[in-house]
Amino acid sequence: MPKYQEIANILRTRIKNNTYPPDSLLPNQTDLVEEFGVSRMTVKKAIGILAMEGLVYSQRGAGTKILNHPFLKKDTTALTVYEGLSTEMGKAGRKLVSQVIDFQVEFPDQTIQEKLMLTEEQPIYSIVRLRILEDQPFILEYTYMPVHLVPNLTRGHLESSIYRYVKEELGVQFAGAYRTIAADKSTAYDQQYLDCKADDPVLEIEQIVYQKNGSPIEFSRSRNRYDVRAYSYLDVQH
Template sequence: MSKYQEIAAVLRNRIKNKTYPPDSLLPNQIDLVAEFGVSRMTIKKAIGILAMEGLVYAQRGSGTKVLNHPFVDKDTTTLTIYEGLSKEMAKAGRKLTSDVIDFQVAFPNKTIQEKLMLKEEQPIYSIVRLRILEDQPFILEHTYMPVHLVPNLKRSHLETSIYDYVKGDLGVQFAGAYRTISADKSSALDQKYLHCHDDDPVLEIQQIIYQKDGQPIEFSRSRNRYDMRAYSFLDIQN
């Protein structure tokens, strides 16, 4: 874990235990630099993680304020972030692993053809992964990617980070994402892998990731236990 991630973890815990109560200000950056013995840039990175999580809001000249409703009882992701769960949790210094439940090459059905702008004869990867956060079942992901856009995808990539391979090794650049959020009843797979009850609701995030040329490269459905994860959108009026 990097130093700024360690500092973010300390500050996060202080927010959760009300050492820094809602509507209060974090200590200024000069004081935090002195406390942790690091550079100001390191402190900025740590505060940036907390801002991404919706815990604080930093405004030039006004300090960094602890938000009044930071949703600290659930893992919260900002809706505008789509860099991948692995990178998100690595930044927060949290242990994330992936259990590959299914990985195969198939031909897309009509829904997948529409989402990924494919023809019926263009093969896709069909992937089901259980994302495990700090040894607890977290998200059940159903992911579909065109084979011709993501060549040579291997199980080892699925067990670590698909995006590291796509963006790092293949050099693909993402232009944006389209997301929809809906509630659903838990399925048999949800009950098996997320330990849901048959009457538990599930939060599903459908996501399409676009390349710079406008071609969709991923369609995914992330199944979240209602009591384990939330998504936030911070709208600041300037």
């Protein structure tokens, strides 16, 4: 991730958690350059992203103001971020709990074989977790990972952070992720665990995460309440 995007993510989190409250001014660029150890141009790019998202307004000689009515109203994650929900919420200082609903090893069906480039004889972990944010049901996740690529995965890892275990203990490096977004009707599981109504729509994110060698290491489906979670994508024309 480019440094300016990383800085924009940090500043966005501070705006959302009221470290920088509405109508206040963002620290001046000189202070941000010193804090992050980057060039003024990098800081300008980061602030430019926040301005295009409607979070701040910059005026020459008057500084950069935090807007009262930012564009982002729900819990919103950039589609280009896939560092893991535990890491994301940890950086924001928010309490996240993972409730394990189902955890087992099984052989993949044809769909999972195609998504993870496996044979029918290669076992996978099949995981269902409810992510609870600040004591409220947040996301229902279905995750599938090859056992040979993620050995010795335990319930303890599921209750804390799978990505932290994969990256820090196993030393796996991620290259990127492919995501699709679709609306769906709520299922019985959604209604039970996300407290959805039978006629509520659900936002489903399908994701395949790839290692640096190009092989997929995770296929997941995240079920999101339409009125709680949102995803954003910034398209800047160069």
